[in-house]
Amino acid sequence: MTIFEFALKRSFGNPTNLIFLSLFPLAAIFLPQSELWPALPYGYHYFGILLLFVAIRLTAILIEDRTSGIVKRLAVAPITHFSYLSQNLLAFACILVLQCTVVVAGGVLYGQELGQPLMLLVLYVSFAFTALAMAVAWVALYRSKEIAFLVYMTIIVLLSLLGGMLFPVEMIPEPLSRVIMVLPTYWLTDGMAWVTSGGDLLDFWLANGVLWLYTIIFLTLGSVRKIH
Amino acid sequence: MSPVPYVQGWRFLQIVALIHLWIAGDARPSLFLLILLLLILVCLRWRFPLPPWTAALDIGAAALFMPFTPLAGYALALPIFELALAGRWLLALPLAAGLLLAQGDPAVGLWFFAASLFFGGFARVSLRNERLYQQEVDEQRKARQELERFRTELLAAGRASAHQAELMERYRIARQLHDHLGHDLTGASLALQAYDYVKEPEEAAKLLAEVRRRIERSTDSLRETVHNATPVARIGIERLEQVVQGYGELGLHFVKTGDMQRIQAYQWDLLESCLKEALTNVARHSNATEVRIELQTGEAIVRLLVQDNGTLPDTGQPGTGLKNLQLRARALGGSLSISRGQGVLLVCVIPLEERGEPDEAADRG
Amino acid sequence: MRVLSTVPWTLRRMSRDYLVLLLLLGVPIVLLSLFSYLMGNAMAESGRLLFHDTAQQMIMSFQLFSGSVVMSYLYYDLFTEKRMRIFTLPFNKSLYAFSIMLCGTVYSLVLGVLLMTYAQLVLGVVWEHWVWMSYNLLLLSVVSSIVSLILMFSVRSFKTAERLTEIYGVGFIVLAGLFFPMPDNAVMNFLGSYGNPLTLSDGAVTAMANGEAGEAWLQANVLAAASLVLFPLMLLLGRRKMR
Numbered sequence: 001m002t003i004f005e006f007a008l009k010r011s012f013g014n015p016t017n018l019i020f021l022s023l024f025p026l027a028a029i030f031l032p033q034s035e036l037w038p039a040l041p042y043g044y045h046y047f048g049i050l051l052l053f054v055a056i057r058l059t060a061i062l063i064e065d066r067t068s069g070i071v072k073r074l075a076v077a078p079i080t081h082f083s084y085l086s087q088n089l090l091a092f093a094c095i096l097v098l099q100c101t102v103v104v105a106g107g108v109l110y111g112q113e114l115g116q117p118l119m120l121l122v123l124y125v126s127f128a129f130t131a132l133a134m135a136v137a138w139v140a141l142y143r144s145k146e147i148a149f150l151v152y153m154t155i156i157v158l159l160s161l162l163g164g165m166l167f168p169v170e171m172i173p174e175p176l177s178r179v180i181m182v183l184p185t186y187w188l189t190d191g192m193a194w195v196t197s198g199g200d201l202l203d204f205w206l207a208n209g210v211l212w213l214y215t216i217i218f219l220t221l222g223s224v225r226k227i228h
Numbered sequence: 229m230s231p232v233p234y235v236q237g238w239r240f241l242q243i244v245a246l247i248h249l250w251i252a253g254d255a256r257p258s259l260f261l262l263i264l265l266l267l268i269l270v271c272l273r274w275r276f277p278l279p280p281w282t283a284a285l286d287i288g289a290a291a292l293f294m295p296f297t298p299l300a301g302y303a304l305a306l307p308i309f310e311l312a313l314a315g316r317w318l319l320a321l322p323l324a325a326g327l328l329l330a331q332g333d334p335a336v337g338l339w340f341f342a343a344s345l346f347f348g349g350f351a352r353v354s355l356r357n358e359r360l361y362q363q364e365v366d367e368q369r370k371a372r373q374e375l376e377r378f379r380t381e382l383l384a385a386g387r388a389s390a391h392q393a394e395l396m397e398r399y400r401i402a403r404q405l406h407d408h409l410g411h412d413l414t415g416a417s418l419a420l421q422a423y424d425y426v427k428e429p430e431e432a433a434k435l436l437a438e439v440r441r442r443i444e445r446s447t448d449s450l451r452e453t454v455h456n457a458t459p460v461a462r463i464g465i466e467r468l469e470q471v472v473q474g475y476g477e478l479g480l481h482f483v484k485t486g487d488m489q490r491i492q493a494y495q496w497d498l499l500e501s502c503l504k505e506a507l508t509n510v511a512r513h514s515n516a517t518e519v520r521i522e523l524q525t526g527e528a529i530v531r532l533l534v535q536d537n538g539t540l541p542d543t544g545q546p547g548t549g550l551k552n553l554q555l556r557a558r559a560l561g562g563s564l565s566i567s568r569g570q571g572v573l574l575v576c577v578i579p580l581e582e583r584g585e586p587d588e589a590a591d592r593g
Numbered sequence: 594m595r596v597l598s599t600v601p602w603t604l605r606r607m608s609r610d611y612l613v614l615l616l617l618l619g620v621p622i623v624l625l626s627l628f629s630y631l632m633g634n635a636m637a638e639s640g641r642l643l644f645h646d647t648a649q650q651m652i653m654s655f656q657l658f659s660g661s662v663v664m665s666y667l668y669y670d671l672f673t674e675k676r677m678r679i680f681t682l683p684f685n686k687s688l689y690a691f692s693i694m695l696c697g698t699v700y701s702l703v704l705g706v707l708l709m710t711y712a713q714l715v716l717g718v719v720w721e722h723w724v725w726m727s728y729n730l731l732l733l734s735v736v737s738s739i740v741s742l743i744l745m746f747s748v749r750s751f752k753t754a755e756r757l758t759e760i761y762g763v764g765f766i767v768l769a770g771l772f773f774p775m776p777d778n779a780v781m782n783f784l785g786s787y788g789n790p791l792t793l794s795d796g797a798v799t800a801m802a803n804g805e806a807g808e809a810w811l812q813a814n815v816l817a818a819a820s821l822v823l824f825p826l827m828l829l830l831g832r833r834k835m836r
Contacts, residue, residue: 015753031773034774046772150612150616151612154620154623158624158627161624161627162627173630176630178255179251181257182247182260206258209261213267214264217264217267217268217271220275223275
């Protein structure tokens with residue numbers, strides 16, 4: 001588990017990461033509640049976007065490893081690519097799950113109206129894994145950390161915009177409102193709507209299931225080993 | 229280009245088609261699970277080579293959703309494609325037929341399946357062809373490398389045998405000198421020493437006659453040895469001059485500089501071939517009237533230049549003869565180049581072996 | 594005036610920077626189109642298209658990031674890769690830095706105007722005062738460039754400076770209340786009105802559109818004054834850092 005430990009250390013070693021990992025989630029807890037839309041407090045409604053950002057920041061380590069030739073050295077070291085990747089991902093996942101737990105628990109303690117906090121936590125964890133898998137698949141395409149991050153930023157904006165995170169899904173006109181169902185963020189907002197307003201429990205698990213299937217898909221795509 | 233990206237693209241395209249059908253249909257959220265399940269299989273096939281039986285997983289996923297939606301029927305295009313790709317398209321046929329009949333409205337789906345089946349079969353053929361081509365290319369590459377190695381070995385062997393022949397010849401001459409010339413001369417020398425001590429004139433005259441006889445015999449032996457050692461065929465620079473004389477009809481100027489002794493037999497061979505090729509080309513393809521040939525032997529290299537004053541335009545690639553010579557020159561560590569400015573200039577450069585190479589010194593003892 | 598001869602090349606370099614073009618032109622165009630599609634013909638209380646305000650705010654917001662281009666060019670030319678080459682050239686380095694800043698500002702303005710043109714021609718937003726809006730875009734872009742350079746000259750690591758400019762850009766967008774309403778207190782109100790370059794230029798354009806020329810000039814002048822105050826500071830820090 002050496003790689004796991006180092007992935008944790010490296011993730012917290014970067015000052016920008018530290019802000020993303022500690023300050024922003026804490027700030028999210030204390031953001032106010034809106035009167036009309038969204039149903040969740042702002043911090044919780046936008047938490048999915050934060051997760052997407054955190055995931056791409058964490059996985060930037062994988063690009064760093066590639067550009068600095070660490071992957072090349074690992075290829076001749078007595079360690080499999082699978083264990084390298086899985087230990088890194090485990091570390092990132094731990095950080096994200098911890099973040100989700102802190103945010104939801106903090107909200108409960110602070111007295112935010114979260115509907116069903118436990119279910120919200122489950123949903124956040126599911127989405128955290130999806131975000132992580134998406135980021136892994138994304139960084140597999142790039143050689144430069146900066147470019148991967150900047151282009152992904154625009155993807156995040158589009159994803160959150162179309163997924164109904166910056167904009168109520170109901171306001172999206174008919175043909176597009178069907179198309180956006182293929183976006184993972186749509187299923188996050190779908191789940192969040194269930195958390196606040198309730199409904200068929202099966203719908204909630206469907207949203208989670210879709211997110212997990214997306215996780216598997218993106219992990220399969222992102223697990224390629226690229227040696228430059 | 230490899231057909232693999234097209235195969236992968238087809239798989240993802242079918243997922244996109246399913247998504248389109250789903251959105252255009254009732255877009256029930258639960259049906260999206262089916263599409264994602266199939267997408268996982270497609271992604272796995274993209275990452276790893278899955279065995280053909282995994283098509284059963286696609287069929288299973290589709291069968292699970294079959295009672296709820298016609299979309300699951302269209303999803304069968306994926307396993308049909310996989311089966312066709314694996315060459316089991318006969319298995320796919322009853323599958324498609326049975327399910328189509330069960331679906332009720334077979335019109336569009338039928339052609340969808342037919343397209344999958346055909347492209348699957350086509351992809352199978354292209355993939356196999358690609359594999360065959362690759363095998364063949366690999367074999368040819370291997371053969372070429374073998375040939376290259378063989379030629380290098382042959383050259384080395386030629387060089388070694390030339391060296392060996394030279395040593396043997398040297399040894400033969402040495403032995404001849406020692407056996408015949410040496411004995412007689414030593415005998416003569418001893419007889420002359422004895423002559424000083426002989427008092428009787430009769431005895432002395434006899435000794436002197438003996439000395440003369442021996443010296444005469446050794447002179448004969450020396451002549452014979454030298455005669456035997458002189459080759460009948462012309463070698464080296466003489467050979468080159470002979471070649472030049474063979475093309476008397478052209479205006480030829482042959483200039484040579486440097487120490488010709490340093491050029492080895494196998495190097496002479498290449499120089500001769502180059503000269504012959506160049507002169508043949510001039511005679512055959514060019515309108516040149518003057519040819520200047522220069523052989524320069526320097527410290528480290530020998531250089532052969534053949535410059536003509538032809539004016540015909542370039543006809544493209546050099547011929548096989550020149551290409552072969554280029555390869556031979558390269559094998560000797562040198563180079564052969566042809567440039568066209570005013571007329572054609574052929575330059576062949578071969579590195580010379582260093583003076584007094586250690587092994588030669590060792591041979592000499 | 595040797596510096597002047599480098600200007601066309603700087604502009605050419607900028608126009609070939611595809612990543613910047615993607616982020617500051619491609620993304621806004623996509624977002625504008627998307628918002629236009631989503632909002633349709635919804636009307637605001639003022640009687641204008643709801644999308645009109647959104648488009649105006651978005652085009653303004655992207656000016657906040659104009660400084661990052663200037664920053665990265667200065668970083669490459671004067672501090673890292675090309676430093677030695679530039680320093681051997683017989684011209685005034687400060688002037689060269691200034692020319693890059695001007696080019697970056699103009700470049701950003703051109704991108705803004707392109708977005709305005711796109712919004713008017715394709716998306717049907719009718720801008721009332723093209724010149725006034727462009728002037729405000731320019732002011733915003735100048736202020737952003739100056740702020741970015743001050744940040745770059747005052748911190749040691751370039752990465753930190755980059756992060757700080759991102760915080761400057763995103764921060765003022767958040768403070769302007771575009772994502773969610775800000776808490777109602779004196780500090781936040783100030784940062785959401787006269788203390789925020791984005792709301793100042795946005796307010797100036799809106800005021801001019803409503804016929805309140807006095808208020809419009811007041812807001813624009815606050816912005817101009819801010820850049821006049823910050824400019825000497827930037828010069829001071831920059832000369833110290835470049836030495």
